Amino acid sequence: MDREDSLERGADELARQLRQLRPVGHGIDRDALMFRAGQRSARGRLHAWQSMAGLMMIVLVAVLAWLNRGPSRTSAAPAAVASDNAPPAQAPLASLGHHPIRADAWTDRHLPWANEYLRLRTRVTDEGLDAIPTAHGVRVPTETINSIADWLRLRRRTAQASEPKSLLAELKKGNLS
């Protein structure tokens, strides 16, 4: 700041004379410049819009692919289960054409889901389409099948049963052996 003041105070004659010289004019058109700035700004916005649309399209395709894949995976799994003991030839589940999976390849994490599926299947066989759960769900016996061995036995018998009602009666009694 001191230097600034000293420069202002002691501005010599030469500096004053030099300041009087005016730089030559230029040929820049102010309106053209404004137009160019607006054009470039709009181009930037267009890129942003296109990028956003592209990104949303990718997300949409990914979600659709995921949704299409989800149900087929969950419905294929129970149909594909096959036991070493039961011939799958006449069984309705085996006729779906999926590659059989060995029962011992299943782990405990499948068990609750398999139980639920089997209960529902049995109820539908016995009571008809009215047994399909509504949005509020239906009550099904939960104490009957507690192990994968039970499930495999029940599945084999379900596939071979001519009278689903008798099978359900046995199921309710807990007589699965």
Added chain:
Amino acid sequence: MGSIDAQEAGWWFERESNALVLYARQWLDHPAAEDAVQDVFVSLMLQSRPPEQMKAWLYRCVRNRALKALRTEQRRTWREDRLASETPAWFESRPDNTLDAREAEAAIRALPAEEREVVTLRLWGGLTLEEIAVVLGCSVATAFRRYEAGLGGIRQQLQQEASWIGKIHSSVARMN
């Protein structure tokens, strides 16, 4: 557009564009200097926030752009030759000028680039020493020293020119 409105940008353009073109001509010929200044004003209007030190920002951007243009073209020697011979003058020649515009320009051109830059920023850009330090990325003391040295160099050049002209006049008088 950004947060700088067209009116404000226009005000800065009217006020600084001539000096900015002169500053860019330290490195570029006249059309290229105009291009550099134009690009800087376009960039200014695309800024999301106005620069804190507008004046220093403008000069710094012009400097960066001019140096970049100079490097890109890679024709420095050819360009400097052209600058010296073909391009229009830096200053308007007006009858009320106490200094001859061409002589002053020649004296300024003869300065080392660093001193010439500071003198141009100070005298025609109207920048303070602090602003010059921001533009050049140096200390205020360095800017001050370069300015003083630049003015001294111009004075010396003009005196040499005057003495040379004086000698010519006296020899012509003797011949008469």
